[in-house]
Amino acid sequence: MTDGFQQILPTYSFLTVLFSPKEILSLAPSPYERHSEHQRRISHFLSLTTTRSRPGLRNEQVRSGVEFPQGKTRRIINSIIFSLAISIVSSSAARAEKIRTAIPQANLNYLSIYVADAKGFFKDEGLDNETVVISGPLSIAALLSGDVDYSGAGGSGMRAALKGAPIKGIMFQADKVTFYLVVDPTIKIAGDLKGKKIAIGSPGDTQDRIMTMFAERAGVAAREIIRISMGADTNTRVMAVKTGAASATTVDPGGLIFAQKEGLTSLGFLGDLFPMPFQGFVTIENKLRDNPGQIKRWLKGVLRGLMFVRDRPEEAVDIGSKKLQLGNATRSMMIEGVKNYIRALSPGVPGLPTQEGIKNFLEYDIRIPLQLKENVPPERLLSLQLVAEVVRELEASQRRTTR
Secondary structure (H helix, E strand, O other), X not given: OOHHHHHOXXXXXXXXXXXXXXXXXXXXOOOOOOHHHHHXXXXXXXXXXXXXXXXXXXXXXXXXXOEOOHHHHHHHHHHHHHXXXXXXXXXXXXXXXXXXXXXXXXXXXXXXXXXXXHOOHHHHOOEEEEEEEOOHHHHHHHHHHOOOOEEOOHHHHHHHHHOOOXXXXXXXXXXXXXXXXXXXXXXXOHHHHOOOEEEEOOOOOHHHHHHXXXXXXXXXOHHHOEEEEXXXXXXXXXXXXXXXXXXXXXXXXXXXXXXXXXXXXXXXXXXXXOOXXXXXXXEEHHHHHHOHHHHHXXXXXXXXXXXXXXXXXXXXXXXXXXXXXXXXXXXXXXXXXXXXXXXXXXXXXOOOOXXXXXXXXXXXXXXXXXXXXXXXXXXXXXXXXXXXXXXXXXXXXXXXXXX
């Protein structure tokens, strides 16, 4: 018997006057039951008190022989049953594991986390998740201190791991980078970037390297591009292009909508250059060792959220619109942004990058920017066994559903 039922044992005994033990115990929720379904069952149970009595008893009489006016009796019984229901719900909530997931920005790239929360995908796995927005380095500090359990600042986390931090990457949301190259209307092809100013976040960052590779494939050498560091804020870089301070910059899927609204044009989706997993999530090595079961359940919730975004973008936007920080973006703009984003997702169950993708990630996101002389072995930064198991389980579940 759980602590919740021990606390309400006297109430339970009294309620057997009106209901069978099986009916009362049916209030206890399944660990995988949706919260809305559990609430429905409790409401139905409460409604029975106004319409039903046990055989051989009048509505105003209980086995103790004490009689009350009928209306007062009903109010007392309703109060008792309500207390019972609240106690059971509290007991259920206490069983759920409380976790925190940190994301670097509340934008379309992390809509999947908000969807997983709202649709109950974490609750289905017995997790009570809180999503917090914390920038990269601070997020990793919070992860190491135990203030968060999972962090979407994958790049910062794995760079910290190279310096000895006990952190591992456990999944990637996207198979490709989600960047788009936006330019002023005078730029028609990549070759036109020669000698032009390009607004970047900081020298050598992922966007800088990917944009340079895009230009090089068009015959423009890296030295023929003038880079202007403007920080991570997308709006600042977009306005620099609009005002003529730069000719091009990279934006995320949501930023593309804003850039086009400001009159800029898209020169291409940079994710099509080659596979390179993006938006990694990390956790600490102790959790991998001590609580792999929780990690698998968290992964399942995230991947279900990600597939929901991919397969039902309109509904995903309606769920996450109040959580995302997208300025004055309209619903139609956000839906278009999600559609831009899902170009980077795999068609099946996402989360597990290909071997080629892992190789590119370690080369272009780790070794080159950090100027490392030797190759980085994947096992030094990544632990993808659990996400591989979850992907197989979800694929098997999908096959059963389609039969």
